[in-house]
Amino acid sequence: MILPGQTLGMLGGGQLGRMFTVAARTLGYRVLVLDPDSGSPAGRMADEHLHAAYGDAWALEQMAARCAVVTTEFENIPAQTLETLARKVPVRPAAGSLLHTQDRGREKTFIRSLGLNTAPFEVVTSADEAEAAFAGVGGPAILKRAAFGYDGKGQIPVDAPAAARQAFESLGGVPCVLEHRVDLAMEISVVLARGTDGATVCYPVAENIHRDGILHMSIVPARVTEAQARAAREAANRIAEGLDYCGLMAVEFFITTAGELLVNEIAPRPHNSGHYTLDACVTSQFEQQVRAICGLPFGDTRLLSPVVMVNLLGDLWTDGEPDWSALFAHPAAKLHLYGKAEARPGRKMGHFCVLGDDLECVISEAEAIFGAL
Structure with a gap:
């Protein structure tokens, strides 16, 4: 067990990291936050804030040397950052655990592999695939960026194959998931x-x-x-x-x-x-x-x-x-x-x-x- 008095590392300085920091400090832990935002909410509550990029070699050395365990406040921390830290300090959750959650297509495929149901979906990597996927998924549907979408960002409702193509192009042609909009x-x-x-x-x-x-x-x-x-x-x-x-x-x-x-x-x-x-x-x-x-x-x-x-x-x-x-x-x-x-x-x-x-x-x-x- 890692007991109070030791230092916990937090990758990410937003509100989730802030509330984690408050809870950890209340329990008697020290908290070291790594976040590139100099005014991050968590950084201002922590014992120390490393104002650096998530891939900064010096900052990662500091975290590995000073923390008893490192955790995250959001899922899109670069995998290389987690793997680098994990060579020297426990990282929980581990990079492998986050792999499926950083991409909607991988995530939904993983969920189905467990015998659980999702809305009908297809992975889309081109405009032609977007049109074809609409026929398979059925309308109405919604096209979502496979990565880095949250709070409704990177999502476009579509109601026809041509609309699916246009939505894919408007999202920048990045990998997406077309998902049936269920009742x-x-x-x-x-x-x-x-x-x-x-x-x-x-x-x-x-x-x-x-x-x-x-x-x-x-x-x-x-x-x-x-x-x-x-x-x-x-x-x-x-x-x-x-x-x-x-x-x-x-x-x-x-x-x-x-x-x-x-x-x-x-x-x-x-x-x-x-x-x-x-x-x-x-x-x-x-x-x-x-x-x-x-x-x-x-x-x-x-x-x-x-x-x-x-x-x-x-x-x-x-x-x-x-x-x-x-x-x-x-x-x-x-x-x-x-x-x-x-x-x-x-x-x-x-x-x-x-x-x-x-x-x-x-x-x-x-x-x-x-x-x-």
């Missing part, structure tokens, strides 16, 4: 941790509502049947085992109007839809990330109260600072701001959670607070 009843997610010994633990299932491709609200417990929740947890555990994963991860699912459970995406890191755990669970997802990579026993994932988490995007800052007094007037609302210097439309600046005994009342209160902001 969607609900989106849900499961956050889980897997330890160095292969043991896993799941958090309660979250029900997720998106706006313009970005998560707007997570509702916990999700309004699903116990059978659906159990199937989602079992699928998430199968994926973690298949990846030989160590750390904290999330799996996103579609539930179709026909009741079918489809795996949408794997997030090999803490997840936006798991932010509710900061206020409503015995152990937050970020403390659990610390425990998992350090080989500690898992913390209790029990839900203490129904909860709704609402994202705060930079759009709210268009006319200046939001009216926080409207939020603080609600004693069961908890505000989390990420310390980002510049608010931009679509940029995640923070979130708030609302807790209460009655889930429908909590949803209404959260919507009222967001409207007042």
Whole structure:
């Protein structure tokens, strides 16, 4: 076990790294962050911030020499960086575990290899393939960049073969995945941790509502049947085992109007839809990330109260600072701001959670607070 007093390395300095840093320091660890942004949110909370590129040889030497273990806050850290560090220090999750999650085509193929279902899809590497794939996948469909797409970026809805060709060209001709747009009843997610010994633990299932491709609200417990929740947890555990994963991860699912459970995406890191755990669970997802990579026993994932988490995007800052007094007037609302210097439309600046005994009342209160902001 890696015990408090030792130094944990974090690759990435955004809000996920920031909340990990807070959890780790609260537990008594030191944190060393590597991020090229001199003003990174995590870097400002860490014991030390290495302001350098992820491939910088000197910075990687520092991390390898000074850290007891290294982890990540996003999936697109260069594989070479992880492999270089892994020669001298444990890296959790390992580069091999992230390989499948850095490309949508590989990810979906891997998911299907485990006997789990996804929406119909085809990998597209040319404009001609885009047209042909539409006939195979069927419309309506959505073309997604295979790599580096998130929060609705790099995704274009298409409804005809010619539109698929045009969308492929507008995305720069990079490898893509064309995916059938299923009749969607609900989106849900499961956050889980897997330890160095292969043991896993799941958090309660979250029900997720998106706006313009970005998560707007997570509702916990999700309004699903116990059978659906159990199937989602079992699928998430199968994926973690298949990846030989160590750390904290999330799996996103579609539930179709026909009741079918489809795996949408794997997030090999803490997840936006798991932010509710900061206020409503015995152990937050970020403390659990610390425990998992350090080989500690898992913390209790029990839900203490129904909860709704609402994202705060930079759009709210268009006319200046939001009216926080409207939020603080609600004693069961908890505000989390990420310390980002510049608010931009679509940029995640923070979130708030609302807790209460009655889930429908909590949803209404959260919507009222967001409207007042």
